[in-house]
Amino acid sequence: MTLYPCPKGHDSTDPVWCSECSTRMTGAPAAASPGGEICPTPGCGTPRDGHSRYCENCRYDFDLGTAYTGDGAVTLAPVDVPPAQPDPAPAASAPTVAPLDTRRWEVVISVDAAEWEQDVTAPAPIGEPDRVFPLDLAEHLIGRRSNHPEIHPTIVPDERDHGVSRRHALLIRQADGSYAVKELGSTNGTKLNGKFLPPGILTALSVGDSLSLPFWTRVTIRTQP
């Protein structure tokens, strides 16, 4: 039987962990989990699930090596998105199918009191920093959180804006990778680039579009930098 010397001076029958004191042998390969990679976020350490782009626990981006920065409470696993490519050329009048939109979209929530008549008892918190939510699911609900009934939107505007309904609008991924918006019959309505959206009808969105929710929530569509 081959014996291996362990750093503590034992003779081990195991080449990786000393069979006597269980210490890792010098020169032994570092422990590897079945998936190989491990999330480096402090306190996480979740093994990478196959080739998933994001950590299933903390949404760390393995491909880019960046931590998740959005602050939406999202419980669903991220959806795999094809790797980013340069923006596709606009399909001006081409009769062919529009090219797949492989850009990754996100929305910016900012405070903008210009669009709606303001509630003087609850003034808009002008100057609040913007918040960013990545669009990585097939559907994103914009609305207020609620325990009764249980509603857990993935995009939550500032809770102080009480003009926002619990189920206000839905952003839905289209077959080509872009998103469309559906107004869900909210109490106060939604404007897209200044015009009221008809409830229940899907309207395609493009990058740069801006949704406005009463009384002071602006939702701007952009691609991830």
Added chain:
Amino acid sequence: MFEIKSYPNSFLTLGATRLDALVEVRAQGVVSADPTANLVEGFLIDNSGSMGEPMGGHSRFRNKMEAANHAVSVAIEQLPASSTFFVITFSEEAVLVVPPTLAGTAQKSAAQRRVQQIQPSTDTRMSTAVLLARRTFAQCPDGIHHATFLTDGKNSTGDNTAFSEAVARAKGLFQCDARGLGVDWHKDQLELIARSLLGTADMIPDAEGVAGDFRAIIGGMVEKGVRDVRLGFWSPKVAKIVEVKQTLPENVPVLSSKSEVDARSFTILTGAWADRETREYYVVVEFAAAGDSGDERLAFRPFITFRDPATRQDQTIDGPDVAATWSDDASLTSRINDRVANALGQGELSEAIAAGLAAKAAGNLIEATKRLGRAVQLADQFGNTEATKRLAGSVEIISAGEGTVRVKSAGITAEDRYLEMGGTRTVRARAAQ
């Protein structure tokens, strides 16, 4: 077939000898057309005299017996054609009302007609049901053995010893989910079945709920693809596993049911698994001695053993090596893994619910308010909506985030019993915010 991941608190302070880890086991690709994976379902239905009484409130059913018969019929309808089923009623003695039958359309109809004729009798002797179920399952050696047990009352006092013995003899032969209808059953008796026979124990608050509950049980069982799966742990000479608790989908201590394989390893029977099913276990390892700074030592290696339904070969799947590293860097050793924190937090939730209800039963409403308030706060924090729902029956939630509640009534109510039975359910760790 199985994927095992570990989430240890890897870094130990100098002098520390205890390692905490969470082990996640996930079944992957467990789908089999083999007869060993077919469901054999037994319905064990109480037909004691009290089943003939109506329940309070509006109901389609004249009495509990009708509701139970209806629920069994619905569950039979739901069984896939490849499965086998039987029905046992128990009162003074157990009767095999429907013997083991293949779930073909004609057989199902015949069985449903027979089930509709079940009448309430007298007394409740649970041991007779468990023993007859055991004998009946023995006639069907292949397949995933599962029973659904329904009672509305307590076991006959004279039968309790026989009942515990019967359950002990049934261990490993079939799994059983136990349900109490109404409020007159005994929690310990349902839990004896659930804990020993790898099932769940729960309350069905009203007659209308029986069919839905049975449908959920059968729906879960038909998904199962591999039976008699064992979770094992191997540990080196210098480390000993001192605790293993299942923490998902429910908090259950499981170390007491271990069977030793050899001096270094043991296994725990976990029952049948469905494809993509995930369970989590909280493991504590005690080292004989602490290491020096920088030492890295192997603590344990989890593994899964099962008989592959396709090849009929015994298989062992090894999990990752879980090791501890001693360090004098407080920024490393003070780190608690998110998954370990989730398991510990939901353990605290179960304890808070139990302590709160115990205080309420003892008439200490101040303590009950404090403990149940803490439970509401923890349930909210971990997104345990089932716990929140059941808590909302017992207390009026004023602020979930602050844990401010108002206890609805003195004394133990039906809502409290419902909460008590669901108090050990857990949910997966939420994505970090």
